[in-house]
Amino acid sequence: MTKMLTNKPFMHIQFSHINKSYCKKRCGFFIKKSQAKVIFNDANIVLKGGQCVLLTGSNGSGKSTLLRIIAGILKPDCATITTGSKSLSWKKANKLIRQQVMYLYQEPYMFDGSVTRNLEYALNGKKFSSHSVNQITRALKWANLEHRADTSAKCLSGGERQRVALAQAWLKQPSVLLLDEPTANMDKASRQATEALLLKFKERGTALLIASHDVKHFHQTMDKQLLLENGHIFEIGDKTNNISLFPHSSKRQA
Amino acid sequence: MGSLLTTTLEAISLLFSGDAELWSIIGISFRISTTAILIAMIPAILLGFTLAYANFPGRRIFISIFNSLLAVPAVVVGLTLYIVLSRQGPLGEWKLLFSQTAMVLGQIALSFPILVAMSHTAFQSAEIRAWDTARTLAKNPLSAFFIIMREVRFGLFGALLAAYGRIIAEVGASMMLGGNILNSTRNIPTAIAMETSKGEFAQGIALGIILVSMAFFLTMSLQYMQGRGKISND
Ligand SMILES: Nc1ncnc2c1ncn2[C@@H]1O[C@H](COP(=O)(O)OP(=O)(O)O)[C@@H](O)[C@H]1O
Ligand SMILES: [Mg+2]
Numbered sequence: 001m002t003k004m005l006t007n008k009p010f011m012h013i014q015f016s017h018i019n020k021s022y023c024k025k026r027c028g029f030f031i032k033k034s035q036a037k038v039i040f041n042d043a044n045i046v047l048k049g050g051q052c053v054l055l056t057g058s059n060g061s062g063k064s065t066l067l068r069i070i071a072g073i074l075k076p077d078c079a080t081i082t083t084g085s086k087s088l089s090w091k092k093a094n095k096l097i098r099q100q101v102m103y104l105y106q107e108p109y110m111f112d113g114s115v116t117r118n119l120e121y122a123l124n125g126k127k128f129s130s131h132s133v134n135q136i137t138r139a140l141k142w143a144n145l146e147h148r149a150d151t152s153a154k155c156l157s158g159g160e161r162q163r164v165a166l167a168q169a170w171l172k173q174p175s176v177l178l179l180d181e182p183t184a185n186m187d188k189a190s191r192q193a194t195e196a197l198l199l200k201f202k203e204r205g206t207a208l209l210i211a212s213h214d215v216k217h218f219h220q221t222m223d224k225q226l227l228l229e230n231g232h233i234f235e236i237g238d239k240t241n242n243i244s245l246f247p248h249s250s251k252r253q254a
Numbered sequence: 255m256g257s258l259l260t261t262t263l264e265a266i267s268l269l270f271s272g273d274a275e276l277w278s279i280i281g282i283s284f285r286i287s288t289t290a291i292l293i294a295m296i297p298a299i300l301l302g303f304t305l306a307y308a309n310f311p312g313r314r315i316f317i318s319i320f321n322s323l324l325a326v327p328a329v330v331v332g333l334t335l336y337i338v339l340s341r342q343g344p345l346g347e348w349k350l351l352f353s354q355t356a357m358v359l360g361q362i363a364l365s366f367p368i369l370v371a372m373s374h375t376a377f378q379s380a381e382i383r384a385w386d387t388a389r390t391l392a393k394n395p396l397s398a399f400f401i402i403m404r405e406v407r408f409g410l411f412g413a414l415l416a417a418y419g420r421i422i423a424e425v426g427a428s429m430m431l432g433g434n435i436l437n438s439t440r441n442i443p444t445a446i447a448m449e450t451s452k453g454e455f456a457q458g459i460a461l462g463i464i465l466v467s468m469a470f471f472l473t474m475s476l477q478y479m480q481g482r483g484k485i486s487n488d
Pocket of ligand 1: 060063
């Protein structure tokens with residue numbers, strides 16, 4: 001699988017001039033300006049293949065909103081997407097980013113049926129070839145879910161669901177992987193398992209963006225730390241100096 | 255009341271003797287209702303899906319409209335279509351009144367709101383997260399749609415059964431639009447109504463047995479399927 005990926009150039013994708021506000025009253029015809037809550041005001045973010053970016057910020061600062069905009073699920077008021085030499089609006093780039101970017105929910109949704117079936121969905125309906133059967137077996141092994149292959153996915157624990165979702169991403173091979181609070185409500189063992197899998201994505205050349213307020217959990221994985229505050233994104237540290245910045249970020253979280 | 259037993263026995267023997275008239279009525283009933291469901295099904299499920307997941311202005315109004323259409327009596331649906339199809343009506347030139355086509359149209363109109371409202375409920379039972387996940391996993395929106403269809407399949411089967419049950423047993427619109435013509439538009443409910451008014455209960459009871467056993471069979475098979483779904487969840 002890794003061999004296949006080396007043919008793919010590493011992704012370099014920039015989201016700039018992101019603006020987004022939520023309207024407080026959803027169905028009102030006349031929404032006053034003052035009623036709209038501004039989440040992003042001209043924010044920028046760059047994602048590179050093989051690089052892991054940690055996005056921090058207090059609850060309600062807009063981390064999930066940003067991830068959903070980047071994944072192409074949520075429409076921003078405006079945003080420009082630049083990849084290679086092309087610059088596109090969010091809407092024009094939607095098809096491209098839907099193909100390249102994958103978003104994992106904090107609590108991944110499991111479809112009715114076995115774990116294997118949930119993995120098959122990530123293979124685009126090519127599930128009947130022996131090649132895909134092989135791929136699924138390897139993905140199960142990769143995520144340490146072999147003993148769960150035939151279990152109903154809806155009955156898995158939080159950590160196992162997360163690993164199913166990561167195995168789906170491993171099969172799907174997106175250029176960019178977005179994770180929303182991947183280790184919230186997890187015990188230490190599950191957290192370590194998740195982090196180990198994330199490292200493999202990095203080695204493969206996937207661009208990772210993790211939204212989390214547990215800075216210390218992604219110590220090994222992270223290359224760059226961003227802080228989301230008042231609608232702006234600040235770069236507050238990288239691998240070399242993040243330790244000095246811990247008090248800074250924890251102060252803002254408090 | 256002693257005659258009730260003899261009439262029922264007569265009805266059963268009528269069914270098993272393969273009475274040509276009786277079986278023609280049954281055949282017409284199932285043919286018309288199945289055609290109507292098959293035509294109404296696809297657009298209704300797509301609409302129910304759109305109402306559940308798409309966000310467009312007037313969405314809530316649409317949902318209330320379909321929910322209130324559920325309460326419109328079949329005779330009113332029949333009357334409306336009668337006016338439209340009658341000779342002076344806008345579609346009078348098509349000469350469809352008192353034909354199987356008119357009955358199919360009536361049954362489509364009757365089943366469509368049920369199918370939309372119930373499939374909307376079914377799709378809503380899977381959260382928006384399910385749709386977004388299907389969308390990220392599948393290569394295009396169509397395959398994502400099939401993943402979600404499978405996810406809510408019991409709700410959709412329920413919608414189909416409820417709609418089928420309503421149209422196959424409905425008298426008002428069938429009578430007005432079809433006209434109860436033997437071997438053409440006489441179906442189970444119109445035949446029952448007519449035979450009963452003539453005082454001939456045997457055929458009515460025989461047809462009633464068919465309707466009731468079909469209702470039992472459909473409900474039981476749905477429950478069986480749901481039960482199997484539950485077991486695989488354990
Ligand atoms: N669908 C929505 N409609 C209106 N407001 C929303 C919606 N989703 C989120 N918000 C608001 O936007 C802000 C940012 O939310 P979110 O992106 O979930 O933050 P985070 O993930 O950082 O906790 C919060 O104040 C939240 O109340
Ligand atoms: Mg969040």
